[in-house]
Amino acid sequence: MAQELAAAWAAVMALARTPRPDGSTPASIRPLFAADPERFRRFSHAADGLLLDLSKTAMSDAVRTALLGLARAADLPGRRDAMARGEAVNVTERRAALHMALRGEGGFRAGGEDASAEVAGVLGRMRDFAQAVTEGRLRGATGERFTDVLNIGIGGSDLGPAMVARALWTPASPLRPHYLGNVDAHAWEEIRPRLDPRRTLVLVASKTFTTQETMTNAALVRAWLAEGVGEAAVGGHLAALSTNLKATAGFGIAEDRVFPFRDWVGGRFSLWSSIGLSLAVALGWEAFDRLLAGARAMDAHFLSAPLEANLPVLLALAEVWHVNGLGYATRAVLPYDERLARLPAHLQQLEMESLGKRVTLAGKPVGHDTGAVVFGEPGTNAQHSFMQLIHQGTRPVPADIILVKRPDHAHPDSHRKLLANGLAQSAALMRGKTEAEVRAEMTAAGTEPAEIERLLPHRVFPGDRPTATLLLPHLDAFTLGQVVALYEHKVASLGILWDINAFDQWGVELGKQLTGPILKALEGDTAEGQDGSTLGLLAALREG
Numbered sequence: 001m002a003q004e005l006a007a008a009w010a011a012v013m014a015l016a017r018t019p020r021p022d023g024s025t026p027a028s029i030r031p032l033f034a035a036d037p038e039r040f041r042r043f044s045h046a047a048d049g050l051l052l053d054l055s056k057t058a059m060s061d062a063v064r065t066a067l068l069g070l071a072r073a074a075d076l077p078g079r080r081d082a083m084a085r086g087e088a089v090n091v092t093e094r095r096a097a098l099h100m101a102l103r104g105e106g107g108f109r110a111g112g113e114d115a116s117a118e119v120a121g122v123l124g125r126m127r128d129f130a131q132a133v134t135e136g137r138l139r140g141a142t143g144e145r146f147t148d149v150l151n152i153g154i155g156g157s158d159l160g161p162a163m164v165a166r167a168l169w170t171p172a173s174p175l176r177p178h179y180l181g182n183v184d185a186h187a188w189e190e191i192r193p194r195l196d197p198r199r200t201l202v203l204v205a206s207k208t209f210t211t212q213e214t215m216t217n218a219a220l221v222r223a224w225l226a227e228g229v230g231e232a233a234v235g236g237h238l239a240a241l242s243t244n245l246k247a248t249a250g251f252g253i254a255e256d257r258v259f260p261f262r263d264w265v266g267g268r269f270s271l272w273s274s275i276g277l278s279l280a281v282a283l284g285w286e287a288f289d290r291l292l293a294g295a296r297a298m299d300a301h302f303l304s305a306p307l308e309a310n311l312p313v314l315l316a317l318a319e320v321w322h323v324n325g326l327g328y329a330t331r332a333v334l335p336y337d338e339r340l341a342r343l344p345a346h347l348q349q350l351e352m353e354s355l356g357k358r359v360t361l362a363g364k365p366v367g368h369d370t371g372a373v374v375f376g377e378p379g380t381n382a383q384h385s386f387m388q389l390i391h392q393g394t395r396p397v398p399a400d401i402i403l404v405k406r407p408d409h410a411h412p413d414s415h416r417k418l419l420a421n422g423l424a425q426s427a428a429l430m431r432g433k434t435e436a437e438v439r440a441e442m443t444a445a446g447t448e449p450a451e452i453e454r455l456l457p458h459r460v461f462p463g464d465r466p467t468a469t470l471l472l473p474h475l476d477a478f479t480l481g482q483v484v485a486l487y488e489h490k491v492a493s494l495g496i497l498w499d500i501n502a503f504d505q506w507g508v509e510l511g512k513q514l515t516g517p518i519l520k521a522l523e524g525d526t527a528e529g530q531d532g533s534t535l536g537l538l539a540a541l542r543e544g
């Protein structure tokens with residue numbers, strides 16, 4: 001097994017180092033199209049209405065075969081199925097990673113228990129609560145209907161729901177959603193004027209219910225509620241979404257206002273759990289249910305499609321080719337849909353918190369690079385900010401381009417322009433512009449030969465910059481559920497391929513630990529033990 005895996009890695013890396021039989025480099029894309037008029041058909045894949053085009057990457061047939069060989073050697077199907085069986089794939093925390101069970105499909109078990117039955121119970125409570133709020137049966141202390149829902153949470157208890165709300169909320173939605181994450185009280189000060197405590201439902205979302213930022217904001221908002229509706233009525237405006245039932249009780253939240261989930265749900269995979277309650281309330285239960293249905297459809301695809309047609313697996317293999325084969329350390333996420341503006345932020349946490357690991361499952365240093373740095377902005381805005389570097393910078397940056405076929409507005413001309421820009425970016429990144437093309441273009445424009453020579457190096461584009469294009473028929477709750485689950489399964493697949501634990505996050509602990517004594521020092525306690533720089537900065541902060 002280990003030998004087979006090493007051989008599979010060696011086969012991929014050898015292809016990355018050796019020129020192709022036609023003499024082209026392993027990173028070049030254009031020759032692949034020149035040699036194969038069928039390339040788009042053979043390197044694009046459809047599943048339940050989604051289309052993923054990987055033809056504009058440097059994946060040749062030989063590379064794809066080698067990558068699929070790597071997936072088999074790593075026993076990706078077996079380890080994927082172990083995750084679905086509820087085995088403790090999160091080895092450091094001895095936990096399952098069963099976010100798939102949250103989408104409401106029956107039959108999932110964790111640690112011998114029927115996880116699906118428990119999920120169904122919580123989903124039922126969420127539905128009843130959300131419908132009571134949206135139908136006006138459950139009201140605020142003064143008898144007014146809730147018009148706003150404020151979710152207090154950070155990281156996975158914020159980014160996923162905030163991203164979905166940004167994508168799917170319309171003025172016709174039942175309630176207005178708001179998300180408070182940062183401990184910086186400017187965030188609360190910015191939201192506060194938009195809220196009336198009499199009409200605001202507050203959800204404290206925290207897996208652990210110990211996160212400093214969330215607990216601090218929860219206390220601020222609780223005080224604001226008490227001032228607005230009276231201390232005795234605060235409970236009627238609050239609910240908690242958490243695994244830590246002791247702490248929610250300690251915060252004074254009544255049991256029937258606590259929506260639990262289990263520790264086998266990772267924070268960044270938790271938007272489908274009670275952490276998504278703000279969505280069920282703000283968008284309506286039907287939308288949340290469709291979101292789950294979309295994720296369920298992607299789960300079924302991930303669990304059953306053959307590797308060579310399996311969208312999350314293919315995305316993961318393309319990432320291995322880029323990160324390990326070609327040494328591309330970053331990736332841009334470019335949704336050509338303004339409503340997906342927060343998708344890059346969600347994927348940043350999902351991918352970087354999951355895949356930013358330096359040791360294998362067995363605790364040995366990994367022999368290869370792992371998670372890419374992920375960043376992004378909606379197109380076309382990105383084109384007018386960082387795309388210059390992606391076109392002409394020294395380090396290629398693969399990009400995911402997300403296009404939506406049918407918009408929800410009545411401005412077809414704008415939409416055609418949006419789509420044209422997205423397609424043009426991926427074409428330009430692949431094609432580039434040669435010296436000969438620049439010369440011909442400038443000559444045709446009547447530019448002086450000396451001026452052409454002066455500008456030539458600046459106007460040449462190297463090209464061969466890979467993109468993966470994901471085409472959605474429409475942006476709605478179902479397709480968004482599919483997209484988010486697609487990336488979740490891509491992450492799980494990469495964890496398997498890289499032999500790392502995609503489900504823990506020890507790296508975030510140190511900063512949290514060091515915050516305690518520094519906070520004490522800022523409050524006037526000793527700063528002893530801090531490094532010279534921190535001491536200097538503390539002194540500057542305390543001055544005057």
Ligand code: F6P
Pocket residue numbers: 154155156157205206207208209210211214267268353505508
């Ligand atoms: O600090 C990182 C982290 O633990 C994330 O993994 C998590 O999504 C976030 O903090 C919030 O945690 P909690 O939901 O427990 O408040």
